[in-house]
Amino acid sequence: MGHIHKVTPLTENKHLNMYAIDATSKIGTPVHYFVSSRAESTEGLKLVTGKNHPDGVVIYSLYGEKKDRVVLVRQYRYTIDDYIYEFPAGLVEPGENYREAGIREMKEETGLDFEPFKVDKAYEKPFFTTIGMTDESCATVYGYACGTPSKCGLEDSEELEIVLADREEVKRILREEKVAIICAYMLMHFLHEEEEPFGFLQEEL
Incomplete structure (x- = not known):
């Protein structure tokens, strides 16, 4: 070592x-x-x-009466000088619970109301993002979103589109677009679990 x-x-x-x-x-x-x-x-x-507190939160949310669409953002990133598909996400503020951060960030980025549900801690504990470059870690929150999309809560520096993608659109995005890796893996899962995409979260580890 x-x-x-x-x-x-x-x-x-x-x-x-x-x-x-x-x-x-x-x-x-x-x-x-x-x-x-x-x-x-x-x-x-x-x-x-020596502690792994979450710096940020990633929000995996389903939308619609049938829960058959996933909430994405198509966001401009200076690092690639292009747009990339991601889950809504953001930093956890000091003293803020990451589930609270998920609710706040979803509202700010998309205008949607987000209701997270509790899962086994192993599913939403902070995981490291790009460990060869940074010690950043993010927790993932899962839940359902409702309401009307709006970009009124965006900061001037944020440039994004709100996407409520069904499975056909998800297939197109994975084939044709730039996608953040965490988002891509979850979208692959979403494609193949049509009856209950969040079914795996009901199991305890």
Whole structure:
């Protein structure tokens, strides 16, 4: 196992920072590594705290009387200078429960009312996103959305379309569009569980 000797903050931003790590590998050779993090200081890094609190929340929600559509956003991202399909998502604010964050973010991004339901903790605990680059982790909340889509709650920096996709549209999206990987895997599951997409959540692990 490697050993970390020093962590140096390189930026001072509100939502995302870069840190330099000086370490040695398992055989004692020097290692210089960089990590991005939602932490605003070195003390908040997960490699320091040893805790895995959710930085963000991802919302997997079904829509419609028959629960046969899934709520997506088609969002412009500067990282690829293009649009990509994702689940509604956002950061968990200090002191906020991630389920509460899911309700708030769904309303802000889509105008829809979201009702999460409780599942086994193993299904919604925070999982890491891109561990080779960042210590960010996100919890997933599952539930049902209703209401009329609206973009009134968006910030000026957010550029997205609200998509209520049925299975045919999901097939097209997976074939033809850019899709975030977490969203893509869930959409594949949605396609093949027509009777009860959330049936797997009823089981305890």
